[in-house]
Amino acid sequence: MTQTHTAPRPAPHAVAAATAERLTKSYGSGETRVVALDQVSVRFEAGQFTAIMGPSGSGKSTLMHCLAGLDSATDGHAWIGDTEITSLSDKQLTKLRRDRVGFVFQAFNLLPTLTAAENITLPMDIAGTKPDTGWLNQVIETVGLSGRLKHRPNQLSGGQQQRVAVARALASRPAIIFGDEPTGNLDSRAGAEVLQFLRNSVRELGQTVVMVTHDPMAAAYADRVVFLADGRIVDEMADPTAERVLDHMRRFEAVGRTS
Numbered sequence: 001m002t003q004t005h006t007a008p009r010p011a012p013h014a015v016a017a018a019t020a021e022r023l024t025k026s027y028g029s030g031e032t033r034v035v036a037l038d039q040v041s042v043r044f045e046a047g048q049f050t051a052i053m054g055p056s057g058s059g060k061s062t063l064m065h066c067l068a069g070l071d072s073a074t075d076g077h078a079w080i081g082d083t084e085i086t087s088l089s090d091k092q093l094t095k096l097r098r099d100r101v102g103f104v105f106q107a108f109n110l111l112p113t114l115t116a117a118e119n120i121t122l123p124m125d126i127a128g129t130k131p132d133t134g135w136l137n138q139v140i141e142t143v144g145l146s147g148r149l150k151h152r153p154n155q156l157s158g159g160q161q162q163r164v165a166v167a168r169a170l171a172s173r174p175a176i177i178f179g180d181e182p183t184g185n186l187d188s189r190a191g192a193e194v195l196q197f198l199r200n201s202v203r204e205l206g207q208t209v210v211m212v213t214h215d216p217m218a219a220a221y222a223d224r225v226v227f228l229a230d231g232r233i234v235d236e237m238a239d240p241t242a243e244r245v246l247d248h249m250r251r252f253e254a255v256g257r258t259s
């Protein structure tokens with residue numbers, strides 16, 4: 001989006017689904033202090049699929065956790081939509097996570113005694129909110145689970161279980177879904193299924209997804225890749241392909257070795 005210098009600039013958090021502004025997170029103190037996030041400023045636009053990549057220990061999970069209200073930042077600000085989450089109490093954060101954020105983790109975290117359908121609506125049942133039936137049907141259709149709704153998790157493949165987890169994250173129509181290595185436990189075919197579904201949820205349902213991944217093939221499903229190193233955003237790429245992401249990572253590692 002281009003802007004003239006005379007146009008009033010919207011507040012940086014006004015339109016983005018999630019925003020970080022000089023977000024800093026450090027662990028420990030003195031000689032053992034680790035700066036996991038070093039003044040990170042980044043926006044995740046609504047209706048986009050973004051992948052966060054970077055070497056192990058670069059701060060990917062920390063950034064996701066601080067943006068999603070799962071962990072508190074040491075300094076700086078984070079917003080979900082126009083809500084500044086860095087100033088919320090624990091109780092307010094719990095409500096915000098419940099009402100406005102969806103999560104998909106590497107472990108599927110399904111309840112074994114519940115059917116797929118019951119797992120999908122569980123967060124809303126706990127919150128005492130009624131699912132929008134039209135939306136729910138659309139989600140279930142997009143995930144391709146219509147014939148599996150009465151199955152329990154142990155009657156489903158890993159890929160199907162993760163698709164149930166993605167449907168669960170989508171069911172309440174959250175403002176944003178955060179995924180932490182959502183395909184980390186899946187073989188490449190099942191991983192591709194889940195990624196295609198996340199892709200469809202952005203394209204067809206207008207969802208916003210931010211996903212941490214190590215895998216260039218997974219990142220290629222995103223609209224944009226943000227690269228982290230040593231707790232800082234060092235680069236980003238629009239419309240990634242696996243080859244370009246891999247090439248970028250190789251070049252980056254080569255620079256890291258010679259600097």
Ligand SMILES: Nc1ncnc2c1ncn2[C@@H]1O[C@H](COP(=O)(O)OP(=O)(O)OP(=O)(O)O)[C@@H](O)[C@H]1O
Pocket residue numbers: 027028034035036054055056057058059060061062063
């Ligand atoms: N609870 C903690 N206590 C101390 N240091 C931590 C803690 N959590 C993370 N760190 C440190 O913060 C830095 C960033 O960790 P983070 O888990 O965000 O990286 P990552 O890029 O997600 O790594 P990976 O790809 O290996 O999961 C690392 O140096 C890590 O050791």
